[in-house]
Amino acid sequence: MFSMLRKAADPRKIQATLRATHFNGELKYLPQTTFSQADLAYALEAAARTYEAVERGDRRPSTALLLRFGQLCSVREPALLDRLWQHTKGHPFPRKSDLVGCTVPEEFHHLVLDDEPGKETASREAMV
Known part of the structure; x- marks a missing residue:
């Protein structure tokens, strides 16, 4: 599910969201067209291996990482939020x-x- 949401996210919206938050990295290192696992890990300010393990389902994300992921990937629809949380945490949003x-x-x-x-x-x- 993480992979699907990452691939469907609009990189320009992710960059706009990062500009509006307290992002510590430099936006010039992020692409304009698609976000890889490493790109999203950088945007989430998480280790690349940590994000990769979360996306593969080998590691449960922290509450903060999950909230930030939803914010960056513009996951706003309540049904989709609940599916994301059910999938990763085992309970609704x-x-x-x-x-x-x-x-x-x-x-x-x-x-x-x-x-x-x-x-x-x-x-x-x-x-x-």
Whole structure:
């Protein structure tokens, strides 16, 4: 599934997303047409072997890597997000209550779905 999403992602959108985030690398090293495993590993700021193992299914991705992957590859459709999480984590895309006690970087908090829209169920402090 990672491979399919990586190959279907628009590199220009990935670069635009990286520009808008706190990307530490240089965008000039990333291609304009297609992203290889190594390119996406660089964009995710992960080791190439780590990303390769995740894509092959030999390693489960961290919550932060999975959220960042979804953000970079513009995975926004709820059904697709749930499939990605079911495939890699064995449970649906997380709600705030799923992340209590987990380490989730601040820049990904907005990607997490509310348990009940309009009702605060988990505080930011709980998602350390």
